Amino acid sequence: MKYQLSHLRELEAESIYVMREVAAQFEKPVLMFSGGKDSIMMVHLAAKAFFPARIPFPLLHVDTGHNFPETIKFRDKLVASLGAKLIVGSVDEAIDSGLVREEKGFNASRNALQTAVLLEELEKGKFDAALGGARRDEEKARAKERFFSHRDEFGQWDPKNQRPELWNLFNGKKHFGEHFRVFPISNWTELDVWQYLAIEEVELPSLYFAHKRKVFERDGTLLADTPIIQRKESEQVVEKMVRCRTIGDMTCTGVWESDADDLDKIIQEVSTTRMTERGGRTDDKRSETSMEDRKKKGYF
Amino acid sequence: MTEQLVDTELLRFSTAGSVDDGKSTLIGRLLYDSKSIFEDQYEQIKATSERRGEEGVNLALLTDGLKSEREQGITIDVAYRYFATPKRKFIIADTPGHIQYTRNMVTGASTANVALILIDARNGIVEQTRRHSFISSLLQIPHIVVCINKMDLVDYDEEAYESIKNEFSGFSSKLDVKDIHFIPISALNGDNVVDRSENMAWYEGQTLMHYLENVHIGSDHNFIDTRFPVQHVIRPYNDDYHDYRGYAGRLAGGTIRKGDEVLLLPSGFKSKVSKIDTFNGEIEEAYPPMSVTILLENDLDLSRGDMIVRPNNAPEVTQDVDAMICWFDDDKMKSPRGRYTLRHTTQEVQCLIKEVKYTLDINTLHRNQEDLEVKMNDIARIKIRTTKPLFIDEYRKNRITGSFVLVDEGSNNTVAAGMII
Numbered sequence: 001m002k003y004q005l006s007h008l009r010e011l012e013a014e015s016i017y018v019m020r021e022v023a024a025q026f027e028k029p030v031l032m033f034s035g036g037k038d039s040i041m042m043v044h045l046a047a048k049a050f051f052p053a054r055i056p057f058p059l060l061h062v063d064t065g066h067n068f069p070e071t072i073k074f075r076d077k078l079v080a081s082l083g084a085k086l087i088v089g090s091v092d093e094a095i096d097s098g099l100v101r102e103e104k105g106f107n108a109s110r111n112a113l114q115t116a117v118l119l120e121e122l123e124k125g126k127f128d129a130a131l132g133g134a135r136r137d138e139e140k141a142r143a144k145e146r147f148f149s150h151r152d153e154f155g156q157w158d159p160k161n162q163r164p165e166l167w168n169l170f171n172g173k174k175h176f177g178e179h180f181r182v183f184p185i186s187n188w189t190e191l192d193v194w195q196y197l198a199i200e201e202v203e204l205p206s207l208y209f210a211h212k213r214k215v216f217e218r219d220g221t222l223l224a225d226t227p228i229i230q231r232k233e234s235e236q237v238v239e240k241m242v243r244c245r246t247i248g249d250m251t252c253t254g255v256w257e258s259d260a261d262d263l264d265k266i267i268q269e270v271s272t273t274r275m276t277e278r279g280g281r282t283d284d285k286r287s288e289t290s291m292e293d294r295k296k297k298g299y300f
Numbered sequence: 301m302t303e304q305l306v307d308t309e310l311l312r313f314s315t316a317g318s319v320d321d322g323k324s325t326l327i328g329r330l331l332y333d334s335k336s337i338f339e340d341q342y343e344q345i346k347a348t349s350e351r352r353g354e355e356g357v358n359l360a361l362l363t364d365g366l367k368s369e370r371e372q373g374i375t376i377d378v379a380y381r382y383f384a385t386p387k388r389k390f391i392i393a394d395t396p397g398h399i400q401y402t403r404n405m406v407t408g409a410s411t412a413n414v415a416l417i418l419i420d421a422r423n424g425i426v427e428q429t430r431r432h433s434f435i436s437s438l439l440q441i442p443h444i445v446v447c448i449n450k451m452d453l454v455d456y457d458e459e460a461y462e463s464i465k466n467e468f469s470g471f472s473s474k475l476d477v478k479d480i481h482f483i484p485i486s487a488l489n490g491d492n493v494v495d496r497s498e499n500m501a502w503y504e505g506q507t508l509m510h511y512l513e514n515v516h517i518g519s520d521h522n523f524i525d526t527r528f529p530v531q532h533v534i535r536p537y538n539d540d541y542h543d544y545r546g547y548a549g550r551l552a553g554g555t556i557r558k559g560d561e562v563l564l565l566p567s568g569f570k571s572k573v574s575k576i577d578t579f580n581g582e583i584e585e586a587y588p589p590m591s592v593t594i595l596l597e598n599d600l601d602l603s604r605g606d607m608i609v610r611p612n613n614a615p616e617v618t619q620d621v622d623a624m625i626c627w628f629d630d631d632k633m634k635s636p637r638g639r640y641t642l643r644h645t646t647q648e649v650q651c652l653i654k655e656v657k658y659t660l661d662i663n664t665l666h667r668n669q670e671d672l673e674v675k676m677n678d679i680a681r682i683k684i685r686t687t688k689p690l691f692i693d694e695y696r697k698n699r700i701t702g703s704f705v706l707v708d709e710g711s712n713n714t715v716a717a718g719m720i721i
Contacts, residue, residue, distance in 0.1 A: 003523050003555070003587040007310035007389040016591040017550045020532040024604055024646070048579035051593070052544060053536040136380040143379045163714045164403050164628055166410040168550065169643050169705045173712040187391055189382045 008196050011188055016049040017168065018147055018184035019131065023049075023056050025172040026129035026180070030087070030122070033059040035071040036247040037204060038133030038185065041193055043078065044202050045184065046131075058085035060121055060130070062114045065092040066228050066249040074205040089121035105230070119155040122179060129172070129180045137189045147186055153177035191270050198263040207244045210261040214239050221254035245270075308384065311517055313414035314393045314441070316405055316432035322449050323418050326487035327394055331383050333494035334509065378408045387513045397428055402677040403628040406435060406717055410703070413517045415441040416508075421454045421484075424464045425471065431662045433468075437475035438624060438679065438719060440699060442520045444472075445481045445511055452486040456499040474665055476696070481515075483508055521588040522698045526554030526562075527615065527691075528608040529645035529701075534593055546577055546593035547602055552645060552700035553693075554610070555587045556594065563614060564600065565607045565691050572597040588700075605647040607691045615691040615701055621651075621684045622721045623695075624660075625674070629708065629715040633674035640715065644690050644704040651706070655683040681721070695719035 005013065022029050031046060033039045046055045061075060079086045091113050094100045099120065100113040122130060136143045146162050148170045163171050172180055185193070197204065214225040216235040223229060225237045228250055242255040243266075260266045315323050381392040393408030395401070409415060415436035419429055436444055446468055454460040461484045472480060483492055484503055491497030494509040506514070531549035556562075560573045575595040576583050586592045594608060602608075609615065627633055634640075638653040658667040660679040667681075674680045695702030706716040 003521070004309065004518055005590065007308050010310045010589060013550065013589050013591040017531070020548055020591070024532050049548070049591075050534060051577070051579040052541045052546075053534050053538075137382045143381065164407040164705075164717065166407055166705060166714075166717050167700055167703045168552075168645075169703070171643065171705065171707055171712070171714045173641075173707060175712065187380070187382070189384070189389075191384070192389070 008192060008199065011185075011192060012045065012048075012196070014187065015045050015184040018170070018182065019046055019049040021170055022129050022131060022172075022182050022184075025170070028125070028127050029057040029129040029131060029182075030060045030125060030127040031055070031057055032118075032130050032132045033061050033075065033086075034133075034247070035061065035067070035075045035205065036133070037193060037197065037208060038135065040078070040202065040204060041197060042131065042133040042185065043082065043084075044200065047082065055082065055084055057131070058087055058125075060087045060089065060118075060125075060127075062089040062118050062121065063091060064114060064249045065090065068205075068207055068224070068244075068247070068250055068253075070205050070207050071247060078203075087121065087125065089117040091117050094120070115155075122155065127179065128174070129182055131182045131184060133185055134183045135188050135190070135193075136186050145183060145186060147183055148172050149181045149183065150174065151179050151181055155179070157181075191267070194263065194267045194270055198267060204263075205247070207247060208266065210241050210243045210259050210265075212239055213242050213255065215242060215255060222256070224250050224253070224255060226250050308386070309388050309517065310391065311388050311414065311512065311515075312391045312393065312412045313416055313512065314395055314405070314409040314412040314436075315416045315418065316395050316397065316409075316428075316436075322420070322487045323397065324394070326416075326418065326447065326449065326485070326493065327381060327392060329487045329490055329493050330392075330509065331381065333490060334383055334385055378404045385509070385513055390512065397432075399428075399431070399677060402431070402435070402626065405432065406439065406626050406628075409436060409439045409441055410699075410717070412439075412441045413520050414443045414445060414512070414515060417444060417446045419446060419448050419464055419468070421448050421450045421460050421464065425467050427662075429468075430471065433472060433477075434475060434662045434665070434679075435626070437472075437477045438626070440476070440695060440719075442517070443479045443481075443515055444477055445483060445508065445515075447487075447508060448482065448484045449487050451484045451491060451497075451500065452489050456484075456491075456497070458500070458502045461503075481505075481511060483511065522553040523587060524554055525613055525615075525693065525698065526556055526560075526608075526610045527552040527645075527693070527698065527701050528556060528594065529647070529691075530602050530604055530606045530608065531646045532604060533602070544595075545599075546595055547608065548591070548593045549646065550591045551586055551588040553588060553698045554613075555585055556592075556608070557585045558582070561611055562596070562608050563611045564602060565609060565614065565617060566689055567600075567606075569598075569600060570611060571600060605645075607645070609691075615693050617689045617691055619686045619689050621686065621690065621692065621704075621718075622681075623684065623704070623718040624679060624681050624721060625706070625716045625718045627674045627676055627678045627680070627716050629711075629713055630676060631708070631711075631715075632676070633680075633716070635672070635674065639709065641707040641709055642684070642686060642690075642704050642718075643707065644692070645701060647688070647690060649690065650687045651684045652686075653682055654685050657681040657683065684718075692720050694721060 094117045095102050100116045134142050146165050214237050215222045216225055216237045240257055241259055243258045244255050247253055260269045379394045383390050395405040395408040417432055448461050448464050465482045484500055485492045492507045496507055529549055530547045534546035534548050536544050558573055558576055562571055574597045576586050577593040635653050635656055640651055642649050642651040656672040658669045658681050659671055693701040702720045704718045705714050708715045
């Protein structure tokens with residue numbers, strides 16, 4: 001008998017281990033769910049980790065109010081099928097209540113506003129650990145993250161002060177008011193995720209697959225034409241065959257020209273592509289250290 | 301896409317070396333030559349290199365990610381990089397060369413299959429080389445590949461390579477290293493990294509990439525001594541699974557088969573494995589590093605921290621532990637009689653430092669029995685007494701059941717990594 005796991009099964013075993021460790025070490029974990037493929041895979045892994053019991057924590061979605069409608073529909077369907085509890089933090093409400101101020105202008109996005117709402121929901125629910133689907137290959141600041149990432153009482157991330165993680169030993173100890181962000185799929189790459197979703201036959205939102213959509217070009221990226229984004233005179237709307245490689249909300253998600261309408265074609269495309277997954281994310285492009293700066297303030 | 305088509309192994313390797321040895325350049329080169337760098341990433345570092353007035357594209361920028369690092373031009377933390385070839389998927393734990401970041405190097409090395417040690421051909425073995433080699437040996441990384449870099453700056457001279465190789469072999473004979481390979485390279489020019497060098501015809505060994513793709517890691521786990529630490533107890537409490545009590549965890553060693561007779565620690569009771577459950581159905585046999593759920597025949601009450609083993613092959617059950625530690629914290633170890641929290645597999649206990657036997661000078665491997673103060677980055681041999689029994693193996697036999705960490709009760713920091721002797 002060959003005692004060897006393929007890399008996907010080894011990654012899966014590691015992620016399941018991390019999730020079980022969260023259930024064991026924390027009192028009130030929550031799973032941050034965005035509706036994107038990584039958080040969908042997280043939910044799938046959580047179902048595996050605790051089978052045949054239910055996932056022992058609720059899902060939290062920080063809704064900017066600017067999501068693709070398909071994302072919301074898919075989220076609701078998934079939650080219903082799992083019998084899971086869903087908490088929705090609303091950026092709309094936060095704007096109304098004055099907690100955050102909406103950006104204006106051509107490049108306005110509610111992406112950065114999510115942080116305040118996330119921190120508020122974490123405090124409201126008294127959650128001491130928030131599981132997220134971030135991966136280290138996504139972006140250079142995430143490359144330095146731990147599995148168990150300590151956040152101070154302000155939800156802030158201090159890259160100079162993260163705990164050493166050795167072997168399988170995760171130290172989730174904290175003082176009152178602090179919490180942890182946990183990233184069980186840290187070692188997965190974009191391609192790993194797609195291959196796994198294909199093998200496991202996991203259902204995904206239609207946005208990921210090629211479809212016809214009205215789009216316009218801005219700074220080399222194609223954005224969906226929607227009333228939410230202020231369009232300049234010079235930006236012409238055309239209809240193209242596109243798909244999303246990563247899903248943020250409509251204001252910051254770039255779409256790609258593609259005809260990949262099933263998982264095998266997507267995998268083919270992803271494995272030969274010359275551009276990173278988040279290359280079309282305008283939220284990352286705001287500055288060279290955009291992600292690092294957001295994380296220091298408490299972002300996902 | 302079927303499971304059979306995805307049959308690549310996972311290999312983790314750590315990289316260590318002085319900041320000027322070109323480690324980051326080497327990683328950038330590995331990614332670049334294996335076509336794992338994306339165009340937009342390449343454009344980004346090209347733009348940054350130009351903006352900084354550098355000559356050419358500085359591949360080291362690929363791995364320096366944090367603001368202060370880019371400003372100072374050094375690597376502060378462990379950065380994880382990923383790339384894959386048709387044969388294997390690789391995880392690189394890129395670690396700093398500075399002495400004050402030993403803790404991060406130890407972190408990156410703890411789960412590595414391979415340690416990649418970089419030496420500057422002009423300088424030969426320096427203090428950093430010794431420190432990192434020793435740590436690789438201390439952490440029992442199964443394979444070491446020594447890359448003698450910057451061969452272009454010594455005119456690709458075979459003698460320079462051989463002399464360093466001999467010096468290293470002499471030094472490492474005192475270490476507990478199982479498998480060492482040497483490769484002469486130039487990370488800057490790409491010689492022997494992915495493609496064979498045209499400048500070193502005298503070298504007939506593998507390129508680095510060939511080595512990484514083919515080194516045998518199938519025996520790196522302990523498949524003999526069965527060790528299953530109970531991580532989490534699964535009790536569905538629903539109608540379909542009314543009496544279900546599953547012990548979920550990750551195999552730390554050996555194998556477990558359905559029907560196996562087992563011994564439970566600490567109770568000492570015996571039982572039989574009635575089922576090995578996974579989400580995709582039950583399986584006949586489990587081995588490391590699988591995460592499974594084990595069901596037992598008798599209605600026993602195991603909890604997190606307990607361990608399932610085989611009756612004739614138990615770990616040592618003890619409250620007295622003899623170990624080598626690496627200290628991580630700014631605050632030095634409280635001694636004598638310092639109190640710490642200890643985490644071993646899925647157990648957490650309190651412990652007392654009973655004795656510091658010696659601190660180790662990594663350069664000379666001399667045991668210092670006079671200076672028993674254990675400070676940041678120090679390696680020491682200590683004796684510990686725990687409040688509850690642990691189920692341990694020697695670290696040399698099993699990296700999971702032979703390791704632990706110490707946590708400071710006040711600050712909650714992880715202050716030390718320990719390897720049981």
